[in-house]
Each structure stands twice: as structure tokens, then as C-alpha cells.
Amino acid sequence: MIEKLHAKPDIYRIEVTLPHNPLQYLNSYVIKGKTRNLVIDTGFNLPICRSDLCGGLQALQVDLRRTDLFLTHLHAAHTGLVHLFSQAGCPIYMQGDDYDFLAAAESGEVWRNAEVRFMREGMPATDIQTQFSNYARAYSPRVDFRVHRVHHGQRLRLADEEWYVIHTPGHTKGQCCLYLPQQEILFTSDHILFDITPNIQIWSNMSNALEEYLKSLQALRDLPVAAALPGHRKGRASIKERIQELRRHHGQRLEEVMRLIRLYPGSTAFDIAGQMAWSMRGLSWSAFPPTQKWFALGEALAHIEYLVQHGEIRKIKDSRQYRYE
Ligand SMILES: [Zn+2]
Numbered sequence: 494m495i496e497k498l499h500a501k502p503d504i505y506r507i508e509v510t511l512p513h514n515p516l517q518y519l520n521s522y523v524i525k526g527k528t529r530n531l532v533i534d535t536g537f538n539l540p541i542c543r544s545d546l547c548g549g550l551q552a553l554q555v556d557l558r559r560t561d562l563f564l565t566h567l568h569a570a571h572t573g574l575v576h577l578f579s580q581a582g583c584p585i586y587m588q589g590d591d592y593d594f595l596a597a598a599e600s601g602e603v604w605r606n607a608e609v610r611f612m613r614e615g616m617p618a619t620d621i622q623t624q625f626s627n628y629a630r631a632y633s634p635r636v637d638f639r640v641h642r643v644h645h646g647q648r649l650r651l652a653d654e655e656w657y658v659i660h661t662p663g664h665t666k667g668q669c670c671l672y673l674p675q676q677e678i679l680f681t682s683d684h685i686l687f688d689i690t691p692n693i694q695i696w697s698n699m700s701n702a703l704e705e706y707l708k709s710l711q712a713l714r715d716l717p718v719a720a721a722l723p724g725h726r727k728g729r730a731s732i733k734e735r736i737q738e739l740r741r742h743h744g745q746r747l748e749e750v751m752r753l754i755r756l757y758p759g760s761t762a763f764d765i766a767g768q769m770a771w772s773m774r775g776l777s778w779s780a781f782p783p784t785q786k787w788f789a790l791g792e793a794l795a796h797i798e799y800l801v802q803h804g805e806i807r808k809i810k811d812s813r814q815y816r817y818e
Pocket residue numbers: 566568664683
């Protein structure tokens with residue numbers, strides 16, 4: 494499905510299906526300029542995503558020989574099909590921390606470290622084993638492409654327009670938004686989503702991802718925005734209210750974690766995640782697909798890490814597991 498969102502510059506949205514995934518679809522944006530085009534994000538490295546993306550690019554008559562690709566962050570739903578562009582010789586733009594992380598993850602070491610950490614946080618070994626097919630791992634691209642590394646405040650001339658890169662660490666360390674100042678259009682990627690809450694995880698390259706995320710949200714508060722175009726689901730005409738909602742959401746989450754740790758001192762993060770409220774189509778924690786348990790535990794840990802660093806709770810390390818009180 495293709496939707497025209499804006500004229501001058503001509504902005505289109507290609508809906509790329511993300512099968513068996515609560516995100517439902519990725520918005521790949523195409524900006525058609527007079528001399529060059531810009532594509533923002535790609536979809537998973539999966540045949541159905543390739544068919545959606547290539548079908549959309551073909552229908553829009555996008556000539557890859559005159560196209561740049563911007564990858565907003567490392568997640569497989571955004572980068573999976575990068576090789577379609579690198580093989581065509583398209584210049585690719587991405588923030589350096591996310592590119593380096595993606596390259597490091599290819600060796601498997603990042604995943605092995607995460608598995609050890611999650612086991613210490615109480616996740617059962619049987620659940621960990623199911624993560625080998627985790628889509629973040631299975632549908633990622635091979636990192637055999639090179640990028641132009643972008644940084645906060647950088648001005649880019651792409652698709653015959655002037656763009657600003659806004660680095661918004663939190664969802665990932667290298668998460669970037671793209672801004673068209675004249676038209677006040679903000680491509681929010683997964684930093685601000687409207688129908689769903691962006692997933693905030695723990696990361697080996699960020700010691701307090703939630704804190705970084707909240708700061709990055711606050712930094713966009715006064716940005717003039719007439720249209721916000723997110724990485725998944727529908728956009729909105731403004732971001733102000735949504736920033737407030739997201740800040741409130743994480744405030745409530747922090748309170749929920751505090752309450753649970755007061756009720757059950759000495760719990761593991763996995764125990765706490767199992768007690769938290771999740772909107773998973775009414776499924777109970779035990780019926781959660783293991784991949785969703787992985788993301789839920791990561792999200793619980795992002796809040797726990799924040800509380801530990803703010804001195805609200807204490808992390809106790811016994812020989813096998815971490816517990817919190
Ligand atoms: Zn993401």
C-alpha cells in the first residue's frame with residue numbers, strides 16, 4: 494500500500510508488512526525530488542517485506558541510481574533490506590553508534606552477552622533458547638555495507654531539500670529523527686510513536702536508556718512540528734501532547750515497578766516483569782510468546798536500571814542472579 498502524504502516535496506509512505514509482529518508494519522518513506530530521491534528505512538530482511546518495498550518503489554518509479562537511503566536506527570525492521578540499496582550503489586546515511594552496534598552484533602557476541610545478562614535477571618534457560626529465532630536476530634541485514642555517519646544538528650541536502658538530523662538516543666543509542674524545517678515535518682522513527690509506546694530496552698552501550706530517552710523527548714518539546722511521521726502506525730499533526738503522554742506513561746511504569754519491588758522485595762527482574770501490566774491482546778504472562786517476554790523483560794529492566802541509578806532501589810548480586818529490593 495502506498496499513500497501520498499505531502500506535495501512539494503512529494504512525500505509517500507510505503508506500508509511494509511511485518512508478519513507475526515505486534516508492530517504490524519513499517520512505514521518506509523519516499524521523498525521524490527527533482528534530481529534525487531530519498532528513502533527512509535526498509536523493512537525486515539524477509540521476502541514479504543522485499544515484495545512490499547520493491548513494489549512500492551516500482552510503482553513510484555524510484556530510480557535507485559538517483560536515490561539516497563537514510564537508516565533511522567539499527568533495528569531489523571528499519572535496516573533489514575539495506576542491501577537492495579547498497580548493491581545499487583546508493584549512498585547510505587546512519588548514526589555511527591548504531592552502525593557500530595549492528596556490525597558488532599553480527600559476530601553473535603552481543604547476543605551471547607545479552608543472554609547471560611537475561612539469565613542473571615531471572616529468565617529461564619528454556620525461554621532464552623527460543624531467542625535464537627528472535628526476529629531482531631533473524632531478519633537483520635548482513636553488515637557488508639558502508640555508511641556516511643551522521644551526527645546531531647547535521648544539515649543534509651537530500652532529495653533536493655534541506656534536512657536536519659536530530660539525534661534522539663533512548664530507543665537505541667543511535668536513534669535519529671529527520672526534520673524538514675521549512676515544512677515543519679518531523680520523521681520521528683521509533684522515538685515517538687502514536688498508537689503504541691516505543692520499546693525502551695537495556696543496552697550494553699547505554700547505562701540508563703530510559704533516562705536518555707526521557708531527555709531526548711524533552712529536547713523535542715519546543716520544536717515546531719506540523720506533521721509527525723513515525724516508523725510504525727499512523728502519524729499526527731503535533732508531537733507536544735504525545736511527548737507528555739509518553740513521559741506520563743514512563744512515570745507510571747516507574748511507580749508500578751517501585752510498588753512491585755516494595756510488595757515483593759528480593760524479586761528478580763523477570764519476576765517483576767511477570768507482575769507488570771502489559772497490553773498483549775489479553776494474554777496472560779505465561780502465555781506470552783517468548784520473544785515478547787524478552788522485550789518485556791528488557792523494558793522492565795530499563796525502568797529498574799533507572800531506579801537503581803536514582804538510588805530508589807538496590808541491586809543485590811548473589812552468585813547466580815540479580816535481585817532487587
Ligand atoms: Zn526500533
